[in-house]
Amino acid sequence: MCTPESNHQLTVFRGSPPKNAYVWSPFVTKLEARLRFSGVPYRLGGGSPRSAPRGKIPYVEVAGPGPGGEPRTMGDSTLIIRSLVEAGALPDAVAGWLARRAVSSGLYQQGTARLTDDEVRLLKEEAWDSLNALLTESVKTSSRQRSKTNDDDAPFWVLGGYEPTEADATVYGFIAGALVCTA
């Protein structure tokens, strides 16, 4: 759809005038990270929640190929990613069932999976601690993998393995958003 081969053009609307800096919205950064991880080119647009199809940022416009085709807009980072994957424009990076089970089990052991939604909201600090624990485990796993290649500067991924997944885009979006947001 938006791959260079098929000539579609993808524009990501971030809610503020385009510039080369993160925006505060974790959902925008999540979507952009997911596209960058997969090498899918896109343009930046401004836009606003008022002009968004679902009243939220991010939203995207997909144009082309060729003249005559009406550009399509889509909202919601998860639905955008799913739609691009279904269209073959983005490789599927959803974690496998085994990796999900390992993470679910880890979160249950750690305690986060036993909290209600309200408790999770109240215990933001614990959520960040949980993320830290998860990343600490990830880097240990990755260190073992990296030691085989002697490449200590290699990136590591949230669920281990050799490729980023949806989990990396989401974590990246929320960390970057929290660092950028001054509110």
Ligand SMILES: N[C@@H](CCC(=O)N[C@@H](CS)C(=O)NCC(=O)O)C(=O)O
């Ligand atoms: N589920 C949506 C959430 C998007 C969302 O909540 N966007 C916020 C910014 S982080 C927004 O547009 N807020 C403006 C508003 O609600 O008016 C997604 O994944 O894209």
